[in-house]
Amino acid sequence: MPPVGYAVDWTAIVLAFGVGVAALGAMLAVAKLLAPRRPSAAKAIPYESGIVPTPLNWTQFNIRYYVFAILFLIFDVEAVFLFPWALIFLETASYVFYAMMLFIAVLLFGVAYAWRKGVLEWR
């Protein structure tokens, strides 16, 4: 087993990405050699239930997805604060614990507000 240390850890992460991409790349290369290649105009049409598709291929989608993305962003940023806190809150001063409880309460109030406003309804 290689020595312990951050440099080796980071190297391993980069290498793992490399190995993953290389292995799949090898599989795709094999596929390229084995698979037939006969392009035609009909094959290039995107699927739309068997009819000729209408020109706008990037279809419109509802704005409600955007709201969920914003809500997620809040929680995700919060997770960045929660993880370091989770490891130290027993050892440090007790106000650290109360501060985080307050923070979570504020966040949950945000969810309750969004819920009450009907943002979480899917319509």
Added chain:
Amino acid sequence: MRARAGEAVVFGMIVAGLLGILGGLVLSVGALGTPERVTLEVLAQLATVLIVLFTLLAIVVLTLVWLERKQLARMQSRVGPTRVGPFGLLQPVADALKLIMKEDVAPGTSSKLLFFVAPLLVFVPGFVVWLTIPFARDVVVRSLDMGLFFFIAISVLSIVGLVLAGWSSGSKYAVLGGIRAAAQLISYEIPIIMTVLTVAMLADSMSFVVVVEAQRTVPYIVLQPLGFVVFFLAGLAEVGRTPFDVYSAESEIVGGPFVEYSGAHWAIFFLAEYVNTFVIGAVAALLFLGGWSWPFGDLPAAAGVALFLGKTYLVVMAIFWVRATYPRLRIDQLMSLGWKVLIPLSFAVVVATAVQLFYDWPRWTLPAMSLAVLAVPVVMQLRGGRRRALAEARRYAERAVVVEAKPRPQRPQEPLEPQEAGA
């Protein structure tokens, strides 16, 4: 024009991510002045281990495909694959070979480069996570200090791949599927983060090895049953298994982001689903079921690995079982389950654990609180479901139109005449 701008943005993101990882590498090697050196020997060792790991994972994934088909078949009173190899074991290999030899078609509207990169973005994170998943105390490639955080950070990357696959196909169903994937996966990411955080609090560490060592006597599923339930449900949604396969729903949006894929690229998506399922099974086994540990004393490494794999397969088979039992949720049910049930519950888990640890209450209070909180949505669901069903039945009863059957006029019966042959 639109496709160009999108491509530029996405490539910017990918390059930024790679720069971040390389920056970490440079920082840790250079600025922090770590004592060890990354020599060629270390590199060769790591590469060998990773290649072996990839091969093992590929074999495991192929057996998982077989396992799912067999299990589903048994649950539906069929026999499943039997023809290729003993018990049909080679069926997935045959399928993979078939897919590799199929033509790889890209629609003319797609933005080709992204279209072909997206499957890799879905598969590779599922493999990279295995870097830090320990099979036994010493059987691990790198036991990262921030293992739990690494798992979350890396497994999220596959969302990008799905959105990218949907967007770059240039097909309507694919775009809808990609957007649905984004909404679903980010919503269910929060409960996963919160339950993993709970485990980190309980074990006071973010390394998988330490987490498992802390579960020597009592696995965390006993201490925190609600946490396991939330993690399992959110994990199901995160890999898009059947009750939550809204983004690739075949009967609604014909496969979502995968509509336009064929041949080897589709095979990668297919395998990625199983890799991610196996990751969720393994992480559930490590975080809640005690990994390789065993409450009756120490085990040798080989037995530990077997125990860990057994627990992982148990979770994975439970996931397959859910697929055989439950129908797909509607997208509004899916989002409200995520935001109105799982997210509040996951916060309840975090707060309950933090309070128990901080005030140093006796240990049994934690499962008690956990089960009490779990009882709330169950009771609400049961009562609410009954009320809704009754209300609906009443509505139907009011709206019902009673059709009185009129007596039919009697037709005079025609006498049957034998047909004359040759008429």
